[in-house]
Amino acid sequence: MKKRNRVIKKIxxxxxxxxxxxxxxxxxxxxxxxxxxxxxAEIWLTGGDGNVGQISQEAVKAQEEKMGLDKPFLIxxxxxxxxxxxxxxxxxxxxxxxxxxxxxxxxxPTIMIAFVSLFLTxxxxxxxxxxxxxxxxxxxxxxxxxxxxxxxxxxxxFTSLVLLWLFCLKLSIFPVIAxxxxxxxxxPVAVFVIQCSSRLTRQVxxxxxxxxxxxxxxxxxxxxxxKSRILFSHVLKNAMIxxxxxxxxxxxxxxxxxxxVETIFSWDGLGKLAVESVARLDYFVIQGFVLWVALIxxxxxxLVDVICSMIDPRIKQD
Amino acid sequence: xxxxxTEEISFYILIGLIVILLLAALLAPVLAPNxxxxxxxxxxxxxxxxxxxxxxxxxxxxxxxxxxYGARVSxxxxxxxxxxxxxxxxxxxxxxxxxxxxxxxxxTKIITIMQAFPKFILAIAIAGVLGIGxxxxxxxxxxxxxxxxxxxxxxxxxxxxxxxxxxxxxxxxESRLQIMFHHVLPNVLPTLVVNASLxxxxxxxxxxxxxxxxxxxxxxxxxxxxxxxxGKDYLQTETRLVIIxxxxxxxxxxxxxxxxxxxRDILDR
Numbered sequence: 001m002k003k004r005n006r007v008i009k010k011i012x013x014x015x016x017x018x019x020x021x022x023x024x025x026x027x028x029x030x031x032x033x034x035x036x037x038x039x040x041a042e043i044w045l046t047g048g049d050g051n052v053g054q055i056s057q058e059a060v061k062a063q064e065e066k067m068g069l070d071k072p073f074l075i076x077x078x079x080x081x082x083x084x085x086x087x088x089x090x091x092x093x094x095x096x097x098x099x100x101x102x103x104x105x106x107x108x109p110t111i112m113i114a115f116v117s118l119f120l121t122x123x124x125x126x127x128x129x130x131x132x133x134x135x136x137x138x139x140x141x142x143x144x145x146x147x148x149x150x151x152x153x154x155x156x157x158f159t160s161l162v163l164l165w166l167f168c169l170k171l172s173i174f175p176v177i178a179x180x181x182x183x184x185x186x187x188p189v190a191v192f193v194i195q196c197s198s199r200l201t202r203q204v205x206x207x208x209x210x211x212x213x214x215x216x217x218x219x220x221x222x223x224x225x226x227k228s229r230i231l232f233s234h235v236l237k238n239a240m241i242x243x244x245x246x247x248x249x250x251x252x253x254x255x256x257x258x259x260x261v262e263t264i265f266s267w268d269g270l271g272k273l274a275v276e277s278v279a280r281l282d283y284f285v286i287q288g289f290v291l292w293v294a295l296i297x298x299x300x301x302x303l304v305d306v307i308c309s310m311i312d313p314r315i316k317q318d
Numbered sequence: 319x320x321x322x323x324t325e326e327i328s329f330y331i332l333i334g335l336i337v338i339l340l341l342a343a344l345l346a347p348v349l350a351p352n353x354x355x356x357x358x359x360x361x362x363x364x365x366x367x368x369x370x371x372x373x374x375x376x377x378x379x380x381x382x383x384x385x386x387y388g389a390r391v392s393x394x395x396x397x398x399x400x401x402x403x404x405x406x407x408x409x410x411x412x413x414x415x416x417x418x419x420x421x422x423x424x425x426t427k428i429i430t431i432m433q434a435f436p437k438f439i440l441a442i443a444i445a446g447v448l449g450i451g452x453x454x455x456x457x458x459x460x461x462x463x464x465x466x467x468x469x470x471x472x473x474x475x476x477x478x479x480x481x482x483x484x485x486x487x488x489x490x491x492e493s494r495l496q497i498m499f500h501h502v503l504p505n506v507l508p509t510l511v512v513n514a515s516l517x518x519x520x521x522x523x524x525x526x527x528x529x530x531x532x533x534x535x536x537x538x539x540x541x542x543x544x545x546x547x548x549g550k551d552y553l554q555t556e557t558r559l560v561i562i563x564x565x566x567x568x569x570x571x572x573x574x575x576x577x578x579x580x581x582r583d584i585l586d587r
Contacts, residue, residue: 028435032443152575153571158546260530275531278446
């Protein structure tokens with residue numbers, strides 16, 4: 001009974017702390033947007049081509065009023081926050097659509113890419129990382145390490161452009177401007193898998209090597225336990241927590257939508273939406289995006305904490 | 319024993335290569351064959367020849383000269399960012415981790431907020447507020463990146479705090495500040511140094527990515543990501559405009575990553 005109370009208390013306090021963080025983040029982003037020199041009302045009226053001179057001051061004023069931009073900053077933020085509590089993220093300045101539906105439309109493509117990329121990354125990295133650690137300094141290890149080393153030194157936008165050039169322009173396997181479907185997914189996923197699997201392979205290798213050097217492994221070897229048994233039933237279990245943490249970090253980054261890669265492959269995901277919205281100073285869409293990224297970050301942190309304390313009971317006491 | 323020797327030699331070779339790289343960036347005005355900012359539309363998109371070893375871009379500017387000048391921006395801005403965030407992040411992290419209590423709680427909240435903030439939104443927004451330019455890019459990246467160093471040094475400091483030698487120092491009457499400087503800091507530094515040296519290449523990529531999106535540097539300043547942004551429109555016909563700056567970023571990243579890797583091996587020993 002006592003234990004249960006403690007768990008409930010812990011969950012409650014972490015929810016409260018997340019709420020504080022969320023308010024902090026959205027406040028900062030609202031403040032920065034507010035400080036930006038552009039006027040969303042003018043951008044809306046001119047359609048973004050900057051012919052401000054042709055528009056009367058009255059029209060701008062009226063539009064500002066309509067958008068709620070004439071009020072003081074804190075009241076604007078308060079109004080936004082109040083609406084968010086009811087699940088309303090406001091409307092996009094550019095399309096007039098509710099931000100929630102804008103985000104919903106763009107979130108699926110990003111989620112698809114994120115999960116496919118992460119799944120393939122784990123499929124590649126976990127076995128390779130284990131192989132490297134077990135056969136440390138042998139040819140397999142050296143080769144995989146070198147390749148992954150080159151992989152982590154490649155910027156994603158360079159890989160993207162090279163793949164675009166090779167597969168779309170030279171070989172014409174994929175169209176240059178892809179639809180947001182399975183075929184269009186191949187190249188962006190390839191870019192992410194190259195980037196993430198290079199990193200994860202090295203991380204898995206390092207974690208496994210660290211475990212293999214622990215006393216308990218020596219003890220088990222001395223007791224005559226089979227090597228494969230040590231690896232699969234002890235080492236892997238202990239290596240799971242750091243690997244899980246890394247995977248959650250990648251998932252967080254991927255779910256935020258990689259702006260550059262999505263823009264290059266004209267993939268209609270969240271990252272591209274964010275770039276477009278910033279260019280048009282579309283306040284509420286940007287706020288919605290920031291909220292989404294922060295929520296994902298906090299949720300993943302929470303999830304990892306819970307899973308880790310399930311795997312390793314020692315963490316609970318903390 | 320022999321293995322250790324060869325490793326040492328390869329580490330020195332690596333440092334030598336990095337020094338050459340930094341010198342090449344510093345001496346760009348001497349080494350560059352042409353003026354990197356002079357636009358001459360009649361000379362646009364020339365294939366590599368004697369006068370322009372790597373050809374020219376769509377505005378008739380020498381690509382090699384722009385790569386050399388770009389090295390200054392890319393490398394020195396990322397070194398600058400890493401230096402700043404290393405200093406600030408470590409200071410905040412060690413303070414939070416060692417002092418604990420309310421200070422730790424507030425600082426941890428701020429760290430979490432910065433880590434959950436989408437990096438490039440902040441950078442683009444800062445470019446919007448303060449104008450596009452390399453200084454503002456450095457500022458924006460510093461504002462987000464310090465959090466990582468603060469988090470690492472905080473967690474490490476919390477671990478160090480439990481050690482007996484800290485208690486001993488306390489008993490001997492050393493002040494909090496003294497303990498933080500003399501006992502906590504030296505114990506968290508190695509990990510942070512390795513992290514920082516591996517962070518250089520990711521900073522180069524971040525700066526380049528922002529320039530690629532058009533918010534990193536102001537034209538006509540030369541930067542590798544900005545060069546790729548210009549080159550991408552000519553991907554079909556003049557692939558070199560993308561490939562050359564891309565390879566420059568790649569090579570520099572490999573060098574700094576190798577350096578960080580070797581440093582870790584040395585410090586771990």
